Ligand code: 13P
């Protein structure tokens with residue numbers, strides 16, 4: 001396995017449930033009249049509204065979005081690229097973010113108050129981001145303080161976290177990272193401190209620490225926010241270098257090392273390419289690991305006739321298989337489903353947002369409270385300044 005980017009397995013039903021619960025906790029039921037999905041004029045309506053908006057709107061699309069939505073994106077990218085692209089568009093009145101809630105929040109933090117960030121379906125959350133809430137992290141930090149290690153710990157939060165968690169991270173001297181710069185963020189943190197509290201994806205944290213920084217596996221401990229003191233002793237906290245939050249992606253967490261072995265049996269000479277949100281044993285069994293942007297670049301550069309099994313979200317893998325007909329591109333495990341929350345952004349929601357904006361009505365706006373945004377911005381700026 002080569003880690004390349006310079007860089008519990010719940011059921012699909014649980015995945016659907018989590019997104020919906022978290023959405024209703026935020027009070028984000030999608031308002032307004034949605035056009036029916038069966039409306040044959042949806043593409044034409046989206047195009048007309050997009051043309052009316054012209055340069056006033058900038059549409060971003062994450063690589064996991066549906067084809068029907070991605071066709072309207074002015075830029076596509078992984079979460080790092082999209083954060084940078086949103087920040088680089090100060091003249092756009094409307095930033096229409098086809099992705100999930102934490103991405104739109106980051107775009108709001110990185111853009112001016114005069115710009116409105118719109119998430120076409122407010123219920124498009126992320127089950128991983130929902131696994132760490134602000135109060136839990138404050139309590140965890142108290143546990144670290146009681147163990148005498150908070151002063152020598154820097155928090156690093158994955159982009160897939162709420163603005164409040166990014167705010168906590170910024171306030172405590174830490175930075176945001178994405179799957180494309182986690183190694184650099186960890187090196188930056190370890191230049192200043194002995195330990196890292198890594199939120200909320202234990203797998204990205206562990207994979208990066210062990211495979212890219214060479215930190216021994218037994219120096220990575222998992223902090224379970226549902227157990228007293230995280231389920232860790234004072235000694236365990238003192239001995240650890242990486243304190244990993246017990247969070248994971250409900251989609252990537254479903255790939256297994258058996259899937260890798262199985263595809264190797266079925267396809268001779270197959271290359272296994274996975275996202276670093278996959279579990280450690282899956283990443284160890286794979287050939288290459290990296291962000292969505294890396295996965296795309298790798299397949300673009302692959303020779304005709306080569307075979308690839310890809311362990312990431314299905315919309316992206318399907319698109320890649322379609323784009324590379326001269327190569328064999330298969331999904332690592334056929335029982336793994338789409339990211340249900342990414343999939344919530346569909347053409348009816350996009351049409352509803354674009355048409356509303358075109359007539360001057362801002363719907364589904366994402367606004368991060370100023371006090372939180374200031375600290376979260378520090379954490380995001382530290383990421384953007386990483387070498
Ligand atoms: P990328 O940063 O690789 O786009 O990943 C975002 C994400 O949510 C993966 O599940």
Ligand code: SF4
Pocket residue numbers: 100125126127128129160249250251252277313339340341342
């Ligand atoms: Fe969140 Fe996983 Fe979906 Fe990415 S794929 S948005 S981490 S639930």
